[in-house]
Amino acid sequence: MSVEYKKKYPTDVTDSEWEIVLQFIPKPKSGKGKSGRPASDLRNVFNGIRYVNKTGCQWRMLPNDFGPWSTIYGYYNKWSKLKIWKTLMDELRKMVRKRQGRKPDPSAGSVDSQSVKSSIQGESIGIDGGKLVKGRKRHILVDTLGLILSVIVTPANEGDRNGLKNLLTDYFSNGISRLRKIWVDGGYSGSALKEWVRKLKKTHQIDLEVSEKEGKGFNVVKKRWVVERTFAWIYNFRRNSKDYERKTDNSEAMIQISMISILLNRLS
Template sequence: MSTDRYYPTDLTEEQWQVIAPLLPQPKKREGGPGRPPCHPRWIVNGILYVNKTGCQWRMVPKEYGCWNTIFDYFNRWQKQGVWSEVMEQLRQQERQRQGRLAEPSAGCADSQSVKAATQGNSIGYDGGKQVKGRKRHVLVDTLGLILAVVVTAANGDDRQGLKALLSCYFAKGVKRLRKIWVDGNYSGSPLQNWVARLKKTHKLKLERVEKTGPGFNLVKRRWVVERTFSWLFNYRRHSKDYERLTQNSEAMIQISMIHLLLKRLA
């Protein structure tokens, strides 16, 4: 298949050279009778097109191949943890490019409630934000790069979301993370006790940073994670939660961060 770029979301040759070693190779038998063999570059291009434009899978341009083959790869690689692993590898590369250690020692956590566009699983109502849908919990480093993401129903508790984030992040082994800045929603003795038990292994500390006044104001340290949420909204797939499964919602967020990192690294 040609390596020409059909749409602005398509990977450049330099970007492809960065991500190609991190992706599994498609099986040679796939593609089907009368179809061109699946090329991983065009599979990724098709997924990026959906992610950026917010279109339905069935409306993926034919230049990328059969839409259900592209979705199958998206779904399969999500189940295999490919998107999470690629995001982590690229994040480490970007930190090292900026003269930092691969793993951060400090980060910031927050959540964001968005409407759900489909009747999938884990749908709830956030009374505080008055939103029926899902809640995105993210943990970022001081550069705003995502360390972990968990999607729950919108009525999910922020403290439980933070526990899920930290469990997901530390599940891959011992990390350097020592301090996390959070807002007032992450309070209470149960969370502090849970973090204290985690501290015995990882020496982790939560530091609450409150707003200094009414209305909009730039909150020290926490503005980094708010900027990350604004980055995600540049990808229309995140204007609402369009996925039936929360795991696919998490994968779409990881793909957006992968695309942002590729632009920087290439």
């Protein structure tokens, strides 16, 4: 039986979206109070998290309609530690790809990074000397549709080459082996990285291709423009306008939640 719910905010999930999400979040325990919450309460929790992600408001500033802010944050933090956001993002991405007649896992993708200022004195903060940004760096691997396959957040002084290694290590940790082609910019060149990728060929046949901008002024970079567009997508969620999180795991979770919203919109 579907849960009766009255939509209150533009960020609230629709009934059809909630039916999809409910398949992948931890099922509520039986009982009342601390022993578990009914699905209707979990929907409020999920909506509260989406509200923070889209509007960028502080947790303590959450409207009371969603319930106590501490409860909403508690679920967000718990689901982040359990990698629920990553799992949900991965499953929704596969559903979107299947709907478009593609295989669940891609054979090609693009990698890039983005340095953003940090608004708090959290852990893992650095300075990107090239862009003169003090904060953190977002490394993302996307498929040819621009859908995120993996996201890693590091201090801003972390090199792009190390970011690529971490992305591929994270992505392949799930036993996926279909990815073959990755488009990158000139920042991912170098003999050390080529040697690392070469060693991967024992298990994963990866071909790195550098795709640079041609000419002066604004030009769409062949193949790699999709990853730039993905950064623009997640930047539209105000919680991602800076890095507001104390821990990099939560920074990654906020990006995953943004991508989840994009994927749910496509599916519904």
